[in-house]
Amino acid sequence: MTAQANSYGITVDGRVIALDPEGYLADLEDWTPEVAHALAVREGRVLTEEHWEVIEVLRDFYRRYEMAPAMRPLVKAVGQALGPDKGKSLHLMKLFPESPAKVAARIAGLPKPTNCL
Amino acid sequence: MSDTTDNSMLVVLRHAPHGSSWLREGLDVALVGAALGKKVHLLFLGDGVLALATGQQHGPLGQKGTHPTLDMLEMYDIDMILVDGKALTQRGLTADDLQLPVSLIDDATLPEIFARHSSIYNF
Amino acid sequence: MLLHILNRSPASSRVPLDTLRAMGDNDWLLLIEDGVYGAVGPLADEFTSIQGRVFALKEDLVSRGLENRHDATIELVDMDGFVALTEQATQTVSWY
Numbered sequence: 438m439t440a441q442a443n444s445y446g447i448t449v450d451g452r453v454i455a456l457d458p459e460g461y462l463a464d465l466e467d468w469t470p471e472v473a474h475a476l477a478v479r480e481g482r483v484l485t486e487e488h489w490e491v492i493e494v495l496r497d498f499y500r501r502y503e504m505a506p507a508m509r510p511l512v513k514a515v516g517q518a519l520g521p522d523k524g525k526s527l528h529l530m531k532l533f534p535e536s537p538a539k540v541a542a543r544i545a546g547l548p549k550p551t552n553c554l
Numbered sequence: 555m556s557d558t559t560d561n562s563m564l565v566v567l568r569h570a571p572h573g574s575s576w577l578r579e580g581l582d583v584a585l586v587g588a589a590l591g592k593k594v595h596l597l598f599l600g601d602g603v604l605a606l607a608t609g610q611q612h613g614p615l616g617q618k619g620t621h622p623t624l625d626m627l628e629m630y631d632i633d634m635i636l637v638d639g640k641a642l643t644q645r646g647l648t649a650d651d652l653q654l655p656v657s658l659i660d661d662a663t664l665p666e667i668f669a670r671h672s673s674i675y676n677f
Numbered sequence: 678m679l680l681h682i683l684n685r686s687p688a689s690s691r692v693p694l695d696t697l698r699a700m701g702d703n704d705w706l707l708l709i710e711d712g713v714y715g716a717v718g719p720l721a722d723e724f725t726s727i728q729g730r731v732f733a734l735k736e737d738l739v740s741r742g743l744e745n746r747h748d749a750t751i752e753l754v755d756m757d758g759f760v761a762l763t764e765q766a767t768q769t770v771s772w773y
Contacts, residue, residue, distance in 0.1 A: 502626035503618055507589035510629035552585040568695065600695045640698075665701040668679060668770065676770050 449475045461543050468546025476544050484544070487523075488532050494518045495545040505542040505550040562593040562634070564671035567602035571620045572613055577605050580677030581623050588630035595634040596627070597659070597667060602677075603641045606652040624654060636667065679704045680766035684773050686714035687723040696772045700727060707754070707762060708733040713741065721748035734759060 445456040445463075449472050455463035460476070462468060473492060477484045484492075498506055498514050506514060508526065516524015529537035538550050565584040569576035588594045598606060610621040627633070639658040642648060649656060659667065668674060681700055685692040693715060700706065706727060708716050715723055716733035724731045728750050735753040738744045747753065754762060763769055 501622065502629070503622040504626060506629065507585070509589055509591070510626070513629055552582065552589045600691065661698060664699050668699050669701045672768070674768060674770050676772065
C-alpha cells in the first residue's frame with residue numbers, strides 16, 4: 438500500500454474500504470448496503486427508500502451487462518423496473534443531484550460510467 | 555444507389571471478440587453516440603459476425619467479453635443490427651446461432667448501406 | 678462518392694475483399710501503407726472489377742522500392758493528390 442492509496446478511503450464497521458480519487462470503490466467486491474450508506478454520508482446525502490430502489494436497479498444492470506449505464510439507459514432501466522413515473526430524468530435528478538448516472542453508480546458500488554458525459 | 559441520406563451513425567464492426575480491442579472500441583463509439591441521443595445502426599461484417607455467436611465466455615484470465623455489451627444495446631435503443639450474410643455462411647453460422655435478432659444483408663445491399671449513411675465509423 | 682482507404686495487402690488479408698464488396702459503382706479506392714502491395718504484379722488483378730477507380734499512394738510505393746513496378750491500371754497519387762481525393766469525396770472510409 439502506498440501513502441497515496443491510503444489517502445482515499447472510508448472505514449465501515451472497522452473495515453477500511455479503498456476508493457479511487459473520484460470516490461468510486463477501488464474493489465467492487467467491497468460493496469455492502471452499509472458501504473453505500475457510508476459513501477452517501479461522505480457526500481452529504483441521505484438515502485431514502487426511493488434511492489435504494491434505484492441502487493438495486495443499477496446493481497442489477499451491472500450484473501447483467503457488466504457496465505455502468507449512461508443517463509439514457511439508466512432512465513430506461515429504472516422505467517422498466519419501477520414504472521414510467523420513476524423512469525424520468527427529473528426523478529433521478531431529484532434523488533441524485535448533479536449527475537445522476539455518476540453519483541448513483543458511485544453509491545451503488547459500480548465503476549464510473551464510461552459512456553457518459 | 556439510394557439517394558435518401560440516413561443521418562444515423564453507421565458503426566461497422568469487422569473484428570472478432572477477444573483477439574483485439576477493435577470490437578470493444580467500436581462498441582464504445584456506438585454507445586457514446588447513443589448516449590448523446592444519436593440513432594445508431596450497427597453493421598457486423600467479416601470476422602465481426604463472430605461477436606454475435608452465442609455461448610461466449612470471459613477470457614481465460616478473466617478478461618471481460620463483449621457479449622454482455624451486446625445484450626445491453628437495447629437499453630441504449632440500438633436495435634438496428636445488420637449482419638453480413640456471406641460472412642456468417644463462411645464461418646458456418648446462421649442467424650439462429652446469434653445472441654440477438656438481426657437483419658441479414660446480402661451482397662447487393664452492402665454498398666447501399668455504406669452510400670446511405672452520412673457518418674460511417676469503420677472498426 | 679465515398680473514398681475507401683485500404684492499408685492491407687490482398688496477399689495477407691481478407692480485408693480487401695470486404696472493401697470491394699462494400700464499394701458502390703462510383704466509389705474510389707486508395708491503397709496506402711501495406712495496401713500498396715496490391716498495386717504490384719498479379720495482386721493488382723484483385724482490383725480489376727473497379728478498374729479506373731483505384732489509386733495508390735506514391736510515397737508508400739517509393740519507400741518500398743516499388744514505384745516503377747506498379748500495375749498500369751492503377752493511378753499513383755502523392756500526398757497532395759491524396760488530399761485532393763478526400764476533398765472530392767463525400768466521406769472517407771478506412772479499412773485496416
